[in-house]
Amino acid sequence: MRHENHTQHVTDEERRDFLKALGLGGVLTAGGLTLGEVREQMATESATGLSTIGEAIRADLTGTLEAETLATQQETFVEAVNALPAAAELGLPEEGRREQFASLAGAGRPVYDHLGSAGFFESTTQNLPAFGPQNLESSVEAFASSEALAAPLEAVGFTGQEGVDMLATVVANARELATYHWVATDELPRERFEFSRHVPPMTKAASGGVLLWMENLDEHIWKKRVLLTGEILEAADWHVQTMAAGFQLMTEGAAAIADESGRFSNQELGALFSTAFAVQAIEQAHLANDVYWITEEMRAPRRTDLKTITS
Template sequence: MTYGTNPEERYSYGEVSDADRRDFLKAFGVIAGGGIAGATLRDLRAEVSSGAAEGLAEMGEAVRGGLTGTLDAALLNEQLAGLEERFELLPELDSMGIPEQGASAYQELTTAAWVINDHLAEVGFFASAEENLPAFTPDHIEETTRQLLHIEELPTALSEIGFAEGEQTALVTNIVNAREQLSWWMNTPDYPPADVVEDGVVYEFVAPLHQRGAEGALLWIDGLDYHLWQNKVLITEEMLDRGLWDVKSMLGGYYLLGSAVRDLAGGEISDESLSALISGGTAITIIGQEFLRNDAIQITDPMRAPREVSP
């Protein structure tokens, strides 16, 4: 299932142009007026109505009720604080450039997230999310994004982990503008089985949708130390810059997912916000890893650094 959009032209690397803003608003049936490049989340909130949240609320309640274990509030608070600290390492990675052989700078970004991830899998969170939330259909993307825009605390939460206003806007607009990247990520039971088609799946070996998105992002980040070092003669500054934004996006998406579950454990989140942050956070992790692959992993000849010519 594809949505007929061109994500390569619509993806924002931390800065939303007026054209990006217009594309985003057009998806909600809003004809944008005068240009305000660099629009903030609050600007977009004023232009996009919240819509009905009853469906998201019912889904969030079902996710809450579908857990098979008890969320550990203390663990989630501790590890989410650890994840917040990892964002402070991103400027160092920017200055570092290509890692040295054997370095683990990128892997260090994900240590707290992996602890959260293991706990969520253990209590049945990912299974409940897949069972009770739709995949990334056009309607669900629209409903989720509307709700995200109207979560009052979202700009402050993202600001506290180092996302400037333009970067906050890019995280949310990319969910809609780059939604083509979400179109092939389906709930596990919706993939054809291996005993029916050649490239089908064996269900017991495929994780739930939101777990695949979250863990995939962490695995891509973990592999960057070796990948960048191994391919250092091919890597350009543009690859590093774009790749670092993709990494920051994935961590930001994981943070939104993790903070929603932390607030769920503390009884401090509405059901509609829970649904929106699970789906929205997962969407951001998926889009980030899809673009990381294009930006810095699958290096084509036109992308690569110029070959050195021997004298």
């Protein structure tokens, strides 16, 4: 999977805001940075709140997750991410609907099902605080300062500026996420709304939504191909890549709990899960805006079929 065109979906202003949130606004310039370069300039600080979150999730789930299952299915998912061809490079489908994005969803589905049966989503929803700018910036700061947390991103090709752009997107959309896209499940007024009894835990909704969008995207591209441009296909690539990175981070955290390796501290685990679910939730909204809700200004120029006119 290629990342050459991601720069048009994350602005230099968003990258500068990300650096300011880390206290590095006057130290580094925004363009072309990697997470490693950012980390070199950061002072490590203790994040008690994140440590408490990580500790609680670890305590809930130790002994309930199957290490071998997660390791096998995670490997399959990573292989599927790295084998996925760029939609923009393939161009618009001519002969029929492709299954490139659905195949990625299929590789992620066994991970999602196992986490669901093990109570993972209930624990993460209960222990993660409601998303807000301050909480998310703290999570992003802790994530950026950790070399261990960058490794799962490298497995899905986020080896350069992509990791910075992923975190910059979280900072840029923190307020919108808190306001419109994330409501703690236990805060729903269940006595007033019948539907609220059927709402899944919020982390499950975020992760499951990623798979549902991927499962539908091939059909959307096929049915709406007359409207699509190269820019829209590039946006689809980037948002799917970033959703997949968030899914990979989530899986890596679960796998670390399952195999009891201790490769992440409690603080790192809290930062990892908070960031992973924020990325998955944000990118779903961006995929809808940039790929599904095609305005007249976005759409491809209308084409006249001369054969139809003359027949």
